[in-house]
Amino acid sequence: MEELKYHYKYPHPCVTTDCVIFGFDGTKLNVLLIERGIEPFKGRWAFPGGFLKMDETALQGAKRELKEETGLEDAYIHQFHAFSGVDRDPRERVITIAYFALVRISEVKAGDDAAKAQWFPLDKVPSLAFDHDLILREATNELRRQIHFEPIGFELLPEKFTMTQLQHLYEAILSVKFDRRNFCNKMLKLGILTQLDETLPMPNKKIAFLYKFNPESYNEMKEKGFRLEF
Structure with missing residues (x-):
């Protein structure tokens, strides 16, 4: 990527993506969570996500995270909200663009940090890091809304x-x-x-x-x- 010619001199937030990955085990809806290995919220569960690279769009960043955790490149993925709470991240000012993905659990290939990734039934999800409890509620509501207008459940x-x-x-x-x-x-x-x-x-x-x-x-x-x- 070429060096940026202009620089904004005022403080500005960082941008991340978070991906709520849904899977169905034949009985219950599940979500894939990652156990955080570093602070903040070390040992707590969270959604796959991370800071955007300088040369990628939000969608590219979300797809990268999805591939790293599931091995899937062509799964259904949908942007549903941006979360911008001022104190949502104790490290610095961070805005996250949230997506949900629909995958077949049988096709998921664990990533390199597979020992820290685990499927949880939707009704058994523990308290999550950052504002990911809110993100999960919004993702679930959007999935329930969208399924009336598109046959995404077949994914x-x-x-x-x-x-x-x-x-x-x-x-x-x-x-x-x-x-x-x-x-x-x-x-x-x-x-x-x-x-x-x-x-x-x-x-x-x-x-x-x-x-x-x-x-x-x-x-x-x-x-x-x-x-x-x-």
Whole structure:
């Protein structure tokens, strides 16, 4: 990067990115946390993040952190808020640009500091460092809001899934319980699922059909206006 020609003489804040990484274990929504090895908040859990490099955008910085912790380069990632509390970081004045990412836990490859990274169910997250409790609340609220307008939940499922797996995912994200038949009918009426000629053995000698998300059908619906209500 070329040396900057002009310099701002007044004090100004540093900029970081933080990435809330969501994963689904088949039953519960989880988040990936990193145990801090240095002060401040040594020994406390926090989201992957760090200071922006001089030659990268906020999105590039968030993707770099995501890759370092999961090994994934093409995961779904979404910027949802900037946090600028004056005293949010005891070291200096820091503004963080927050993202959330949706990953398949089975595809995650631990980073070099894997011993300090751990998945936590959303309802078992400990008290976090900095203002990351607030960041988690805002990320969860944004995920719950966005899932009504975009089928981003499929980013958390295997490529092929059962209707039960899909229902459990939506229940985990929205913290509600759905009637199985009503949920199935609603999802099928949307026309964004393709039923496959494949089944999965289930308890009591039953079988469950496998489905795939149909992005072409969704894109057609999105042009007309899409909102998923339960």
